[in-house]
Amino acid sequence: MLLEVENLRVSYGQIKALQGISFTVDEGEIITIIGANGAGKSTALRAISRMVPVEEGSRMTYRDQDLLSFAPDKVVSRLGISHVPEGRRLFGNLTVMENLILACFARKDRDRIPADLKRVFNLFPRLQERQEQKAGTLSGGEQQMLAIGRAFMSGRQMMLLDEPSMGLAPLLMLNVFEALKEINQQEGTSILLVEQNARLALKFAQRGYVLETGNLVLSGSSAELMNNPEIKKAYLGA
Amino acid sequence: MSLNFFMQNLINALQWGSFYALIALGYSMVYSILMLFNFAHGDIFMVGAYIGLGVALLLLKIVGTGTAALVPGWLVLVATILISMFLTAFVGIIVERVAYRPLRDAPRASAAITGLMVGIILETSNILFLGGQRLAFPQLIQSQTYNIGGIFITNKKIMIVIVSIALMTALHQFVTRTRWGMAMRAMAYDFVVVPLVGVPLNTIAVMTFAIGSALAAAAGILFGLAYPVLDPYMGVSFGWKAFVAAILGGRGSIMGACIAGFMLGFIEIMTVPGIQILNRLFSLNIGSNLRDLIAYSIVLVILVFRPHGLFGEPYSAKLRL
Numbered sequence: 327m328l329l330e331v332e333n334l335r336v337s338y339g340q341i342k343a344l345q346g347i348s349f350t351v352d353e354g355e356i357i358t359i360i361g362a363n364g365a366g367k368s369t370a371l372r373a374i375s376r377m378v379p380v381e382e383g384s385r386m387t388y389r390d391q392d393l394l395s396f397a398p399d400k401v402v403s404r405l406g407i408s409h410v411p412e413g414r415r416l417f418g419n420l421t422v423m424e425n426l427i428l429a430c431f432a433r434k435d436r437d438r439i440p441a442d443l444k445r446v447f448n449l450f451p452r453l454q455e456r457q458e459q460k461a462g463t464l465s466g467g468e469q470q471m472l473a474i475g476r477a478f479m480s481g482r483q484m485m486l487l488d489e490p491s492m493g494l495a496p497l498l499m500l501n502v503f504e505a506l507k508e509i510n511q512q513e514g515t516s517i518l519l520v521e522q523n524a525r526l527a528l529k530f531a532q533r534g535y536v537l538e539t540g541n542l543v544l545s546g547s548s549a550e551l552m553n554n555p556e557i558k559k560a561y562l563g564a
Numbered sequence: 565m566s567l568n569f570f571m572q573n574l575i576n577a578l579q580w581g582s583f584y585a586l587i588a589l590g591y592s593m594v595y596s597i598l599m600l601f602n603f604a605h606g607d608i609f610m611v612g613a614y615i616g617l618g619v620a621l622l623l624l625k626i627v628g629t630g631t632a633a634l635v636p637g638w639l640v641l642v643a644t645i646l647i648s649m650f651l652t653a654f655v656g657i658i659v660e661r662v663a664y665r666p667l668r669d670a671p672r673a674s675a676a677i678t679g680l681m682v683g684i685i686l687e688t689s690n691i692l693f694l695g696g697q698r699l700a701f702p703q704l705i706q707s708q709t710y711n712i713g714g715i716f717i718t719n720k721k722i723m724i725v726i727v728s729i730a731l732m733t734a735l736h737q738f739v740t741r742t743r744w745g746m747a748m749r750a751m752a753y754d755f756v757v758v759p760l761v762g763v764p765l766n767t768i769a770v771m772t773f774a775i776g777s778a779l780a781a782a783a784g785i786l787f788g789l790a791y792p793v794l795d796p797y798m799g800v801s802f803g804w805k806a807f808v809a810a811i812l813g814g815r816g817s818i819m820g821a822c823i824a825g826f827m828l829g830f831i832e833i834m835t836v837p838g839i840q841i842l843n844r845l846f847s848l849n850i851g852s853n854l855r856d857l858i859a860y861s862i863v864l865v866i867l868v869f870r871p872h873g874l875f876g877e878p879y880s881a882k883l884r885l
């Protein structure tokens with residue numbers, strides 16, 4: 327198993343955002359966690375990235391290593407788990423190229439960087455055209471491409487994606503998800519995708535989990551979930 | 565005001581501006597990358613000056629003075645500056661580690677008063693260990709005054725301005741050309757996300773404190789050369805003024821802090837002849853002791869028109885992921 331999360335609990339003060347969830351991601355898999363606003367999807371990703379403290383009893387294992395013993399930057403640079411955060415959070419004062427290069431800050435395999443850059447530019451030719459442009463002045467879609475590119479440069483064992491579809495026009499959205507699929511297939515990158523757009527997420531992923539106010543209430547293959555009447559009603563609007 | 569008189573004051577302003585700018589850089593960098601006012605920074609300037617004094621005395625003891633000296637004074641000066649910058653960097657690193665890092669997630673106000681307390685600790689430690697009396701800074705190089713078309717310039721003033729500008733240029737190159745500098749710029753925009761792309765935030769923070777403190781040490785030694793009396797509270801007023809320069813320069817801007825530092829020096833120095841001219845023109849009787857009042861009222865007016873400072877760069881206002 328690549329990633330094993332067991333009894334993950336996270337609180338923000340009084341608010342119990344995650345109340346003991348367990349899930350797994352296998353090598354090369356695309357997994358999605360779907361859920362409504364405030365269900366705790368982003369919190370789960372933040373916990374894996376070690377950006378929020380977890381409560382006593384939570385366990386996270388990544389390739390048989392205790393994830394909790396890694397600092398946030400080491401999760402990326404040592405374990406190769408990258409994170410495309412909610413709202414993209416690019417460095418708006420840096421150029422497109424600088425955003426991509428900065429993500430390689432702690433990489434040991436520096437000789438692979440040019441090839442990886444080429445890869446990102448192949449996936450998103452728009453970024454190559456706009457190399458020298460400040461990230462803050464990119465369009466929303468371009469920013470999402472850069473956020474994915476930046477994550478790819480920082481670590482490509484596993485990618486955590488927080489609502490990459492947000493604010494994208496349908497066509498662009500397809501583009502982005504095709505690029506993600508290509509990364510998954512050609513690099514073997516495992517993907518954990520968090521989405522409100524359940525239809526899109528289930529089409530893209532092999533398995534899924536449903537998160538409701540801090541608890542995982544359902545799990546199964548995408549096909550199973552898509553055909554589940556409750557899911558249909560609550561998340562697919564059918 | 566004659567041109568000569570103006571030029572004379574301009575040179576003094578450049579010298580004062582050098583001190584302000586060098587200290588302001590440390591303030592500005594820490595504020596930019598960690599959203600933190602390091603109010604201990606003025607006292608780090610003081611500590612740097614004292615470390616410089618110690619290093620200079622030690623070096624003079626080793627190489628000898630006067631005609632018996634093994635190496636020329638300027639070489640001792642260069643060595644003093646470099647060694648003291650190095651040593652003072654560690655003072656900054658310790659302050660970051662001990663006082664600020666434990667408060668990284670605390671409210672900003674708590675972190676700010678921590679700085680004030682660290683400053684007081686540094687001042688009183690100085691009194692504790694050195695007795696608090698004013699100490700003379702050794703004059704490592706012979707003073708020389710040149711008369712250039714009626715303007716009197718000392719070699720020290722020229723050196724102070726050149727060394728300062730060289731350090732600022734070096735820092736600018738570092739920040740714009742290296743990946744550590746790139747990480748600093750990224751942190752100035754959004755420090756929360758920096759670890760998320762694999763950049764070790766603490767390393768960058770430590771490095772920033774080290775660089776800022778080293779620059780403050782350089783300022784302290786240059787100040788000691790120009791005004792060879794050190795006292796434990798010398799960092800207080802310099803600290804506040806450099807803080808003003810850092811804010812005036814604008815968040816995230818190295819150039820801004822430098823230019824604002826020089827501007828502050830210029831405004832302060834030029835206020836006195838300005839007052840004299842006003843007095844003469846309108847037969848007023850404004851005392852030149854009102855210098856700071858007037859100078860900082862000007863700064864206030866500038867901030868009213870440019871609330872983000874002269875060169876403030878945009879940043880993400882989000883403080884968490």
Ligand SMILES: Nc1ncnc2c1ncn2[C@@H]1O[C@H](COP(=O)(O)OP(=O)(O)OP(=O)(O)O)[C@@H](O)[C@H]1O
Binds near residue numbers: 522
């Ligand atoms: N920093 C915080 N401080 C306090 N409460 C928080 C914080 N971050 C999130 N929460 C709360 O924790 C719960 C889960 O938030 P989270 O961001 O994980 O939800 P989400 O599933 O990603 O929602 P969305 O789809 O709207 O992004 C919410 O009730 C939210 O209000």
Ligand SMILES: [Mg+2]
Binds near residue numbers: 488
């Ligand atoms: Mg979310």
